[in-house]
Amino acid sequence: MDPLSLALIAVLTGAIAFLLTSDKGRRGLELALRSLWLHKLRSFLSMLGIIIGTSAVIILMSFGEGSEKDVLDDIKRLGTTNIIVRSVKPPEDANSNMRQRVATYGLTYDDMELFRTIPAITRMVPMRIFPQETRRGAKGHNSRVVATIPQYAEVNELKPVQGRFLTEDDEALMNNVCVLGSETAKNLFPFEDPIDSSVKLGQFAYVVVGVLADRMPTGGTGGSQAAEDFNHDIYIPLSTSRGRFGDRIMIRAAGSRSMEKVDMHQITITVQDIDKVRPVGTMIREMLADAKRHPRQDWALTVPLDRLELVERTKANIRQSLGIYASISLLVGGIGIMNVMLATVTERTREVGIRRALGAKRSDITFQFLVETMVQTGIGGILGVGFGCSYVFVHALLHSMPQFSFLFQEGSPSPILHLPSITWSLTTAVGVGVIFGIYPAMRAAHMDPIEALRHV
Amino acid sequence: MANEVLELEDINKFYSGTLHVLKGIELTVREGEFLALMGPSGSGKSTLLNILGCLDKPTSGSYFLGGQDVSTMSDAELSSIRSRYLGFIFQQYNLLPQYTVVENIEVPLIYQGIRLDHTTKKRCEALAELVGLGHRLDHRPMQLSGGQQQRVAIARSLVNRPHLILADEPTGNLDSKTSVEIMVMLARLNQMGKTIVMVTHENDIAGWARRIVRMRDGNIESDEANEPWPLPEGAPELPVHLLEGAA
Ligand SMILES: Nc1ncnc2c1ncn2[C@@H]1O[C@H](COP(=O)(O)OP(=O)(O)OP(=O)(O)O)[C@@H](O)[C@H]1O
Ligand SMILES: [Mg+2]
Numbered sequence: 001m002d003p004l005s006l007a008l009i010a011v012l013t014g015a016i017a018f019l020l021t022s023d024k025g026r027r028g029l030e031l032a033l034r035s036l037w038l039h040k041l042r043s044f045l046s047m048l049g050i051i052i053g054t055s056a057v058i059i060l061m062s063f064g065e066g067s068e069k070d071v072l073d074d075i076k077r078l079g080t081t082n083i084i085v086r087s088v089k090p091p092e093d094a095n096s097n098m099r100q101r102v103a104t105y106g107l108t109y110d111d112m113e114l115f116r117t118i119p120a121i122t123r124m125v126p127m128r129i130f131p132q133e134t135r136r137g138a139k140g141h142n143s144r145v146v147a148t149i150p151q152y153a154e155v156n157e158l159k160p161v162q163g164r165f166l167t168e169d170d171e172a173l174m175n176n177v178c179v180l181g182s183e184t185a186k187n188l189f190p191f192e193d194p195i196d197s198s199v200k201l202g203q204f205a206y207v208v209v210g211v212l213a214d215r216m217p218t219g220g221t222g223g224s225q226a227a228e229d230f231n232h233d234i235y236i237p238l239s240t241s242r243g244r245f246g247d248r249i250m251i252r253a254a255g256s257r258s259m260e261k262v263d264m265h266q267i268t269i270t271v272q273d274i275d276k277v278r279p280v281g282t283m284i285r286e287m288l289a290d291a292k293r294h295p296r297q298d299w300a301l302t303v304p305l306d307r308l309e310l311v312e313r314t315k316a317n318i319r320q321s322l323g324i325y326a327s328i329s330l331l332v333g334g335i336g337i338m339n340v341m342l343a344t345v346t347e348r349t350r351e352v353g354i355r356r357a358l359g360a361k362r363s364d365i366t367f368q369f370l371v372e373t374m375v376q377t378g379i380g381g382i383l384g385v386g387f388g389c390s391y392v393f394v395h396a397l398l399h400s401m402p403q404f405s406f407l408f409q410e411g412s413p414s415p416i417l418h419l420p421s422i423t424w425s426l427t428t429a430v431g432v433g434v435i436f437g438i439y440p441a442m443r444a445a446h447m448d449p450i451e452a453l454r455h456v
Numbered sequence: 457m458a459n460e461v462l463e464l465e466d467i468n469k470f471y472s473g474t475l476h477v478l479k480g481i482e483l484t485v486r487e488g489e490f491l492a493l494m495g496p497s498g499s500g501k502s503t504l505l506n507i508l509g510c511l512d513k514p515t516s517g518s519y520f521l522g523g524q525d526v527s528t529m530s531d532a533e534l535s536s537i538r539s540r541y542l543g544f545i546f547q548q549y550n551l552l553p554q555y556t557v558v559e560n561i562e563v564p565l566i567y568q569g570i571r572l573d574h575t576t577k578k579r580c581e582a583l584a585e586l587v588g589l590g591h592r593l594d595h596r597p598m599q600l601s602g603g604q605q606q607r608v609a610i611a612r613s614l615v616n617r618p619h620l621i622l623a624d625e626p627t628g629n630l631d632s633k634t635s636v637e638i639m640v641m642l643a644r645l646n647q648m649g650k651t652i653v654m655v656t657h658e659n660d661i662a663g664w665a666r667r668i669v670r671m672r673d674g675n676i677e678s679d680e681a682n683e684p685w686p687l688p689e690g691a692p693e694l695p696v697h698l699l700e701g702a703a
Contacts, residue, residue, distance in 0.1 A: 023571050034554055354550045357511060358612075359539020359567035361532050449511050453550065 005420045008427040015430065019371070028371035035344075035372055036379075046340035047380030049333025050432065054384025054425040055391065057326045061421040062392040064318045067413035071311050077216065078304040079155065083269040083281050085288070087262050090296040102248060104261040105298040112267060114287055120280050123270040125151050128241055128262070130249050134184060134234050135200040141187040143234045145201060147241030155268050156215075163195045163210030170209075170237045177240075178206040181233035185211045199234075204244050206236060277305045330428055333380070334436035341373055341440035352444050353452025362445040369444050373437025374430055381429030385422050392417050458487040460520070461620050461651050462508065467517035469503055469674075477503050478514070479674040485620070485653060490646040490684070492662035493655045495671035501655045502624055504671070508653060509542055509622045510534040522619055539567045543613030545623035549605040551597040557584055557608050558593045564616045582698055583611040587641065603634035610641060614650075614699060621645070623654040627661055639664045643687055648699055 019025040036043040078084065087106025112126060128147040133140045152158070153165040160179065170177050178199065185194050185208075198205040215230040249260045271280045281303045288299050345352070352365055392415045398404040399414040462485045469478035477500045485491055493501050506512040507519065510526055511534075519527045526537055543564075544550075551560045561580040562572055570576060584593055587607035589600075597605055606626060613621050623642070627635035643664045646652050656662050663685050670677045 027566065027572075031554075038554060350550070351552060354552060355563070355567070356535065357509070357538065357544050357546075357550075358564045359535055359616075361535040361567070363532075364535075364567060450506055453511075453546070 002420060005423045008423045012423070012427055012430065015374075024367070025371075028368055029375065031368060032372040032375040036376060039344075042340065043376060046337050047333075047376055047383065049329065049336045050377050050380030050429050051384040051387065053326060053329035053333050054381050054429055055388035056329060057322065057425045058385060058388030058418065058421050059391055059415065060318075060322055060325070061418035062388075062415035063413060064315065064322070065418040066396075066415040068311060068315060069416055070413050071307070073216075075304045075308050075311070077156075078302075079268075079270065080305050080308065081271050081274055081277055082155065082304060083271065083277065083284060084266065084302040084304070085269065085284060086266045086300050086302070087264065088298055088300045089260075090298045102259040102261050105296070106262040106264065107267060107299055108263045108293075111288065111293065112264070115267070115269065115284060118280055118283055120271050120276040121269055122272045123151055123155070125149060125155050125268045125270075126238060126264045127152070127266045127268070128238065128249075129265040130251060130260070132201055134188065136188045136197070139188055141184055141232070143181070143184045143232050145241070146233050146235050147238045147245075148235060149238050152235070152268075155270060158212055158215075160210040161213045162193075163208070165210055165212075166235060166237050171239050174239045174243050175237060176204060176206045176244075177209045177237065179210040179212060179235040180208055181212055181231045181235075182214045183231035184234050201234070201236070202245070274305065277303060326425070326428070330432050333429075334377075334432040337373060337376060337380075337433070338436040338440060341369065341437060342443070344372075345369060345440045345444040348444075349447060349452045349455040352447055353449050353455065356447075356449035357453060365445040366438075366441045369441035370434065370437045373441070374433035377429045377433030377437075378426075381426045384429070385426060388425075389417060389422070458489075461485050461487055461489075461522065463520040464507075465518045465520075467504075467507065467514045467519065469500070469507065469512075470515045477674050478507075481517070481674075481676060483669070483676065483679075485651065487619075487651055488646070488649050489651055489653075490643070490664070490666045491653045492665035492668045492682075493653065493671065494657070494659075494662055494668060495677070497657075499671040500674045501671055505622055505624050505653065505655050508620075509544060510537050535567070539564055540616060541619045543616065543618035543621040545606070545609050545613050545621065545626045547625040547628040549597070549602065549609050549629075551605055551608055551612075553597050556594045556596055557589055557600075560597070560608055561612045561615050564612060568616060579698065580611075580615060582695070583614055584608070586614075586695065586698060587611045601634075602630055603637060606630065606634075606638055607641070610638070610645075614645070617699065619651065621650055621652045623652065625655055625657065627656070627658075632660075635661065640687060643684060645699070647687070650699065 019029045085107060089103060089105055107126075112124060115121060115124060125148060128145075130145055132143065132145045134143045134145075135141075146152075148166070149171055150166045150168055158165060161182075163179070165179055166177065169175065178201075180188070180194060180199075188194065188199060189197065194208045194211055196207060196209075198207050200206070212230075212233075212235075247261050247263070249262070251258050251260055269280070269284070271277050281301065285301055288294055288301070355365065355368075396414050396416070399408055399412075462483075464481050464483040467478055467481040467483075468476070470476055481504060493505065495501055503512065507514050510521070510529075514527055517527065518525055521537065522541060524537075526534065529537065538544075552563065555563070558577065558580045561583055562576065565572065565576055565580075581590070581593055584590055587610050589604060589607055589611070592600065592604070597608070600608065606629075609626075621642075626642070627638055630638065639661060642652055642654070646666070652665075654661075654665065662668050663682065665682055666684055667680070668682045669679045
């Protein structure tokens with residue numbers, strides 16, 4: 001826990017301990033509770049601003065926490081020491097050069113050889129990715145073929161639930177083997193064990209050697225990086241794909257066919273440590289920017305670490321605007337309480353006069369009304385915290401239950417209770433009580449006792 | 457002669473700089489006296505009583521209370537004097553509505569800085585009993601008649617064992633029968649040795665006092681001894697320990 005929260009907790013518990021242990025404090029507290037209880041509705045209404053303020057702070061901070069966690073998980077899935085380079089089909093190929101039969105673009109094996117000269121790179125995983133129907137007898141599944149090397153499993157921390165992933169031998173011997181994503185396996189083998197069965201891609205058969213567990217899809221938040229759903233994948237060795245499919249790939253989409261010549265659709269580059277990620281990213285960008293290799297912008301580079309920084313910046317922004325929001329709502333709440341306290345003080349003028357005649361000092365009167373305001377804002381704060389926490393809890397609970405998914409927008413974050421905001425908002429609430437209570441209390445204390453006694 | 461409880465020397469009070477309400481008042485009150493302050497409306501009785509009660513300060517002159525000059529004291533010091541040496545009884549009773557009978561009697565103790573505990577509670581209950589409200593300890597002021605409320609106020613004025621009890625028209629809101637009950641109670645307290653200064657309009661009420669001071673236009677017009685009405689027969693003795701000793 002951060003030192004600020006600790007300090008605030010210390011101040012709060014100190015104040016509460018004083019109120020509960022000292023005779024004067026306990027009496028002040030009791031008197032305050034009694035006076036508030038005497039006008040239940042009024043007390044509640046005047047607390048409303050504080051209740052709304054504190055609960056809003058907690059709820060908003062918790063949503064911030066939740067969406068931050070979603071993004072962080074996403075980044076972690078992409079890997080903080082990774083750099084992802086992808087081939088991008090340049091737009092003019094899609095329009096003006098319609099007659100050109102084979103679209104040639106993207107990353108090449110030469111590019112990859114060039115990257116190999118960068119010493120900080122510890123691993124490169126190339127991929128060819130294209131849609132293709134996977135068939136098994138009469139059954140078909142619209143899957144995404146991912147041709148890659150065995151290290152793909154390390155980069156993505158994959159664990160097969162059945163069998164194994166691709167191996168160096170598969171790659172070296174161009175074995176006709178495949179590993180299925182969970183949905184692909186479920187669709188093609190609803191009842192049977194897929195291992196050692198064969199499936200067909202195009203006219204060739206592949207032996208299933210493994211099935212992967214369900215994988216969380218990555219969000220599509222990173223610039224040109226689209227959302228990916230891995231569960232419909234089918235993985236084959238990269239060497240096999242070159243042998244079987246050649247360099248040109250037929251893409252069937254919406255009734256039309258097109259040919260593509262793309263060496264690699266993606267290379268996931270792993271760098272030895274986090275400090276090297278940015279420099280290596282810059283070097284790769286410079287290599288690819290060379291006009292001789294890539295006259296058109298047919299590549300894109302994603303550094304997940306950059307998104308981490310974006311998240312941190314957004315978080316700071318959210319904090320700041322929340323701070324402003326919270327201050328305004330607590331200010332409004334405080335003014336509401338001050339207003340009610342001023343009316344209360346006027347209404348209880350005679351009580352003040354009586355107490356003064358019976359020996360109360362000005363400080364006694366100040367203390368009495370100040371405690372009353374603080375108790376009011378404190379209770380308001382506690383109610384707000386209670387409401388805020390329950391809201392966060394219920395929202396998170398419903399969010400986690402599939403039968404309530406209709407309540408939430410796709411991809412909306414589930415809140416995670418942000419604990420420090422509880423202490424902040426509680427102490428701020430009590431602080432608002434002190435700031436806005438001091439004027440009415442002083443006003444009560446400085447009334448002339450004789451005039452106060454004459455008040456009807 | 458008994459000790460002086462208070463002594464006023466050339467007390468003047470002006471309101472808004474020009475309205476001369478008290479004009480050089482000289483007055484000495486001794487221990488055990490029961491003084492009735494009389495005079496027409498606007499003659500300055502309440503103003504004088506407020507000064508005696510340290511709720512107000514004279515514009516000039518000195519006021520000695522129990523040998524201390526209180527006319528130069530600060531607001532906080534005056535508060536402390538009120539809580540320690542004075543007991544107040546008002547025409548409007550002035551009980552705190554959110555408190556019970558016992559809690560109302562306890563209030564002056566709070567401001568003396570005394571910790572409320574079992575002993576103080578017992579004492580307050582005994583005082584409630586003394587004024588005949590032993591059976592209504594947990595009632596709130598709203599549930600009591602005017603006479604009963606005034607008795608609670610009397611009990612409250614006794615709780616700090618004051619040197620001086622100040623009463624501004626204590627029977628002003630009561631019918632004549634209840635007024636007599638209250639006055640008998642005050643007269644008996646005086647008999648026990650309590651010093652009382654009381655403002656009243658009515659001769660009947662003033663007749664319970666041992667000394668009657670008449671005011672007119674901010675001056676003392678007359679100051680005479682009075683033979684008080686006899687106390688009714690067969691009234692039980694008041695428990696002395698409740699009234700005397702250190703608070
Ligand atoms: N706060 C004040 N400001 C200005 N004048 C005041 C104030 N208090 C009292 N007075 C004036 O002082 C005079 C004496 O008032 P005081 O209340 O002492 O009279 P009183 O003898 O108690 O009258 P009553 O019998 O009606 O209670 C009156 O003329 C009154 O108008
Ligand atoms: Mg008067």
